[in-house]
Amino acid sequence: MSLARRLHRYTYAEYAALEQSSPTKHEFLDGEIYAMAGGSEEHSALAAEVLRVLGNAVGGRPCRVHTSDLRIYVEAAGLATFPDGSLICGPLEQHAPSPVATALNPSVLLEVTSPSSEELDTGDKQVFYQTIPSLRESIIVSHRERRITVHQHDADGRWTTRVAIAGGRVTLPSLGADLVVDEIYRASAIR
DSSP states (O other), X not given: OOOOOOSOOOOHHHHHHHHHHOSSOEEEETTEEEEOOOOOHXXXXXXXXXXXXXXXXXXXXXXXXXXXXXXXXXXXXXXXXOXXXXXXXXXXXXXXXXXXXXXXXEEEEEEEOOTTTHHHHHTHHHHHHTTOTTOOEEEEEOSSSSXXXXXXXXXXXXXXXXXXXXXXXXXXXTTXXXXXXXXXXXXXXXX
């Protein structure tokens, strides 16, 4: 998302109408609409590896893993976004003004960075995500190096950050699962 000078501020209803008829996904923040660029093969493969681990960890819990096709609405920020993956436990809480599935209650969110998204994915988006009451963990997978960052919402209401690099692992306490860095990047050219 660029912070260029605003030419027009859109309402959420205008954004939702655009999304209904557009072949391109868009994000919405503060009256601005941002087209999302397509991801690379590397980006897609990294997201798929993390989603596979999440899906395997769900077990018999009433949770579902979603790809980047599910929109998440962050009420405190007025942000409609398509993270690279999400985990919803229990019934999906629908954002009423949205005409299609738009969740308010993710338990886990995944972002795989890219050259164009890294600053936003590791900065403002994390601040916005941390306002979601249901969110337990936010995962960031780097496109630059073998590095996985997990922001965790602990029982005391604090957010803590853990980072794992090549040869390491990071735990997702809400699922009792580990993200093993070298397994996530196993077929990757990223060293």
